[in-house]
Amino acid sequence: MATYDAQRGYLSLAAKSGAIPELDGLRGIAILLVVLRHAARPIYDVHGAILPLAGWDFAVPLLNGWMGVDLFFVLSGFLITHHLLQRWPERLHAKFLFQYWLQRVLRTFPAYYAMLFIVATGALPFYQPEVEAFPSAVVQHVFFLQDYFGSEFMPAFWSLGVEEKFYLLCPFVLMWLRRYPRTRQIWILVMLALLPGLLRTITLAGIPDGFATYEQFFWIVRSPFHLALDGFWLGMLTALAYRWQPTVLADRANARRLLLLGGTALITALAFGAAWFDAGYFWSSVLVLLLVPLAFAAVMLAAITGQTPHTQWLRSRWLRFLAVISYSVYLTHTTMVPVATRLAESISWYHHADPLLQFLLYLPLFVALSVATGLILHFTVEKPFLLLKSRIRLRQSTR
DSSP states (O other): OOEEETTTTEEEOOSSTTSSHHHHHHHHHHHHHHHHHHHHHHHHHHHSOSSEETTEETTHHHHGGGHHHHHHHHHHHHHHHHHHHHSOOSSOOHHHHHHHHHHHHHHHHHHHHHHHHHHHTTOSTTOOOOOSSHHHHHHHHHTTOHHHHOOSSOGGGHHHHHHHHHHHHHHHHHHHHTTSOHHHHHHHHHHHHHHHHHHHHHHHHTOTTOOSSHHHHIIIIISSGGGSOHHHHHHHHHHHHHHHOHHHHHTOHHHHHHHHHHHHHHHHHHHHHOOTTTTTOHHHHHHHHHHHHHHHHHHHHHHHSSOOTTTGGGGOHHHHHHHHHHHHHHHHGGGGHHHHHHHHHTSTTGGGSOHHHHHHHHHHHHHHHHHHHHHHHIIIIIHHHHHHHHHHHHHHHTO
């Protein structure tokens, strides 16, 4: 858990995974949001609604489950920044960078490449993506370029392209920031957080006829690395604020409560307001894509700077369980869409049921399959490399 280090003058975290239960809870929420979106989409795409009431559809907050990816980005920006600064040497050198990147490789590469191999070789009988230029698509995915060229093997792979580029960039950004006083560092990160929104606006304005489909908007405006960095910069800013001003929020329950309630209110309003992407509100989405990580950053900062009854539920075991398998579930869950669909359609009354009943049947099938395949990938591929990563880190810390 978080503790105050009087000698260092900031809140310090234990280096081991799970040291901040609230962050694990937020990670569990992130994967839950993503899975719920892809559980709702098959029903929504067929019927256009799941439970319309007075002009509003029950599916709206589910369709906005894409916000979970932005929560992942904020968490990554915070954790990578915090762990880097915990170990930052007096002078940045190649060995430090190598050790950092090795940790990142062991954390993300094995499970990703395993799923890429499985999907690319057609090993999943019900999931056979149509890939036009197979060799070039493989090369793009191997080098994490799918955020720019499209993720033909699996749509969810796009965010890995963004994350890996940020992992490469982060230590150099920190090295640059450390040259300036704290106030300037804050302003630089604020400007960096605003920059993707400005670039998205320019990109959207450069297409006179707009977008006809969500897919066009997604691959041109949403997924490219330079347009998707809002959450990472806000996560970095949160990490710096957490280190610099430990007592401002830790000793002020009202300030934490205001951050928590404000962030929660904003994310709730955005989630329930409209199905931004799916309804074609592309101009509004440019701003929403900034407000979502901003709200999550506020909630996260409030949650980690002091325990309150309002954040205690983030420590629940089921959320922490989801957090442990979140990466593997993220990599596998979209491949379970056709499997869950076949199982649901095999039930005689499914085709004649209304959209809500179809969803209530489809949801547990899809969640169960996603968790099951995520567990398989986690225990067979992800966890062995995480254990290797931990042993290497322990060996490095004892030298």
